[in-house]
Amino acid sequence: MEKNLLNSPQPELNVLDSLFAEMVxxxxxxxxxxxxxxxxxxxxxxxxxxxxxxxxxxKLKNVS
Known part of the structure; x- marks a missing residue:
């Protein structure tokens, strides 16, 4: 089975997506x-x- 590199998971993007989701x-x-x-x-x-x-x-000052 041939791998299509354009459709393979992109680990860098997954990490960035995870970081972005965590920040949100x-x-x-x-x-x-x-x-x-x-x-x-x-x-x-x-x-x-x-x-x-x-x-x-x-408390509010410490949360900010």
Whole structure:
């Protein structure tokens, strides 16, 4: 059976695709975490909970 080099898997492309997919997932997870912290910050402001607000803003700095 003859191999067609144009249609064979390209390991370099697979690695690049995997890296790109990982970067996209990492970014989505980071955005999700930030959004959850921001929601909690908003709640701490509504509750006038200064201690929680300061804790969460520090956490947000570390996530960014």
């Amino acid at each position: 997932l990492d970014k989505a997870l980071l955005d999700f975490r930030k959004e959850k912290i921001l929601q909690k910050i908003d709640q701490s402001l509504r509750d006038k909970n200064k201690r929680e607000f300061l804790r969460l803003t520090e």
